[in-house]
Amino acid sequence: MIECVLLGSGGMMPMPYRFLVSLAVRLEGRTLLFDCGEGTQIPIKMTKIGIKPIRDIFISHLHADHVTGLPGMLMMLNQSEPDGPVRVHGPRGIADYVDAQQRTLAFERDYPLEVNELHGAEGVALAEDGFEVVFRQLRHRTRCLGYAVIERDQPGRFSVERARELGVPEGPAWGRLQRGETVTLETGGEIRPDQVLGPPRAGRKIVYASDTRPCRNLVELARGADLFFVEGMFEDELADDANQKGHQTVVQAAKQAREAGVARAVLFHFSPRYRDEDLARLGAQARAEFPAIEIGRDLARFEIPVRP
Ligand SMILES: [Zn+2]
Numbered sequence: 001m002i003e004c005v006l007l008g009s010g011g012m013m014p015m016p017y018r019f020l021v022s023l024a025v026r027l028e029g030r031t032l033l034f035d036c037g038e039g040t041q042i043p044i045k046m047t048k049i050g051i052k053p054i055r056d057i058f059i060s061h062l063h064a065d066h067v068t069g070l071p072g073m074l075m076m077l078n079q080s081e082p083d084g085p086v087r088v089h090g091p092r093g094i095a096d097y098v099d100a101q102q103r104t105l106a107f108e109r110d111y112p113l114e115v116n117e118l119h120g121a122e123g124v125a126l127a128e129d130g131f132e133v134v135f136r137q138l139r140h141r142t143r144c145l146g147y148a149v150i151e152r153d154q155p156g157r158f159s160v161e162r163a164r165e166l167g168v169p170e171g172p173a174w175g176r177l178q179r180g181e182t183v184t185l186e187t188g189g190e191i192r193p194d195q196v197l198g199p200p201r202a203g204r205k206i207v208y209a210s211d212t213r214p215c216r217n218l219v220e221l222a223r224g225a226d227l228f229f230v231e232g233m234f235e236d237e238l239a240d241d242a243n244q245k246g247h248q249t250v251v252q253a254a255k256q257a258r259e260a261g262v263a264r265a266v267l268f269h270f271s272p273r274y275r276d277e278d279l280a281r282l283g284a285q286a287r288a289e290f291p292a293i294e295i296g297r298d299l300a301r302f303e304i305p306v307r308p
């Protein structure tokens with residue numbers, strides 16, 4: 001199962017009614033954390049996510065609302081005694097930032113910490129057996145990266161009927177076929193996985209993009225996503241303001257979600273000027289452009305079903 005928890009949906013500063021931006025993506029027993037605004041520890045403690053499975057933290061850019069929660073997070077990770085290295089991925093400057101925090105705050109750290117500075121307009125931040133995380137540069141006031149978690153293609157559905165017809169006994173042989181191995185029957189015959197599996201299923205894709213003006217890279221990053229977390233900081237009437245500040249409106253976000261052909265989009269990084277009751281208005285503006293877009297709320301959970 002892949003599950004996402006929007007830990008915080010606010011931009012600029014933490015408010016009594018809204019946490020700062022951060023997204024947890026849970027897959028394969030791990031938690032990938034995207035951005036770590038001031039106070040991100042609090043929503044984590046309000047959920048069942050836990051600290052220990054967090055081993056990779058991806059930072060979009062070096063603006064305070066996205067990184068000031070990082071030192072506290074690295075300190076808290078020490079208490080969970082991670083059983084391997086923790087990695088912080090981010091744009092140029094992230095290594096300096098982490099280094100300065102460690103030196104000046106002199107916090108204890110017993111686990112290995114690696115910092116992965118990402119260069120270029122696009123690339124791979126993390127490659128694992130079951131998935132990878134890629135990045136693309138967005139259009140903000142400073143270098144800012146959007147990320148996509150892309151699951152590797154999954155084997156097709158296992159046909160119990162076909163397996164029985166072919167005389168494969170229920171048990172370990174079924175599991176081996178599902179993992180793509182050929183099995184030999186007691187009768188000496190060989191059964192290949194493609195005889196009992198349907199066509200491979202495309203892996204799932206989750207995209208995290210904050211902060212940015214509308215841009216081609218954003219659409220390309222989001223192309224075909226199952227779930228697209230996208231900055232929508234302002235309502236449509238403040239488009240000039242948004243552009244000047246290196247941000248975008250909910251309507252611009254919705255147009256790009258439609259162009260990218262995503263299945264579902266979630267708006268976040270709202271300006272503190274909007275109270276929760278105002279957000280329905282922003283949601284309605286966005287849905288007029290693209291019906292499958294919604295307002296992201298703090299602590300909202302999203303399960304991403306396996307593709308058919
Ligand atoms: Zn921001």
Ligand SMILES: [Zn+2]
Pocket residue numbers: 061063140211
């Ligand atoms: Zn920013």
